[in-house]
Amino acid sequence: MDLSQAAGLMYAELSTWIRAAIRYMPKLAVAILLLLFFTFLSRWLSRWVVRGLDRVSSNVSLINLTGAVMRVIVMSAGLFVALGILGLDKTVTSLLAGAGVIALAIGFAFQDLTTNFISGAMIAFARPVQVGDKVETNGYTGKVLDIKLRSIVIDNGEGQTVEIPSKDVFQKPITNFSRMGQRRIDVVAGISYLDDMTKAKQLAQAAVSTLPFVLPSHPVELHYRQFADANVQFVLHFWINPAVTNAQTALSEAMITLKQTFDNNQILMVFAAQTFDLKQKLAQSGH
DSSP, X not given: XXXXXXXXXXXHHHHHHHHHHHHHHXXXXXXXXXXXXXXXXXXXXXXXXXXXXXXXXXXXXXXXHHHHHHHHHHHHHHHHHXXXXXXXXXXXXXXXXXXXXXXXXXXXXXXHHHXXXXXHHHHHHHOSSOTTOEEEETTEEEEEEEEOSSEEEEEXXXXXXXXXXXXXXXXXXXXXXXXXXXXXXXXEEEEOTTSOHHHHHHHHHHHHHTSTTSOTTSOOEEEEEEEOSSSEEEEEEEEEOTTTSOHHHHHHHHHHHHHHHHHHTTOOBOOSTTSOOHHHHHHHHTO
């Protein structure tokens, strides 16, 4: 093959490519326009989704992630449509198959991470807990500081923060002390067998009712529950607003008030069987 024949073959091949490119120009233009359209559409839909979620959720991480996922979905759809217009159907099929394989591999490799993300999204939508709530879950009690997609951050009230995986919070029971706006406090104690049970009950209820943090909408209740070896045991109930008063503070103040009231009225509080009941000993001795 001489030089002129080689040049002729190259020219023919280039001419074929040029004619093919010219035939593809309209399709290519349409594909580019579609990509631009889907780009603007993805941004608009992402902003619309973010604004909508911002009204129903305070989880910034979830809102931003949802907006980003929406943008990726719309852009992927635009890419597949553009490739279809160009006649690259086999390429579209290969991309879809590859995306499926990659998603499956990622799902197996990061199963716990994926579960936490999904659980975090469900928590953000269902809102069983919110930032600022006092909750008990997975053996921890404290105030919710942050709700992330992967975890829930709790202040345990002892100078530390506890980060609990979202799947554990979503799958296990949660006690929310703030949701109802009120919480019952129980004081368990006992009095001597020689004391007047009716009088002790009236004095305890009246004294605890005067505490400023006790909700007046719920009356203070005292119920005797058993005759123990050395005392008559009772439980006293009163209600507080946990958003205003700390439960431990309320319990402490109620115990102080109860003890002072009984002391001032000569009612002996007996907490354990080995407690020395002076009243009973004096009665037995005849003094």
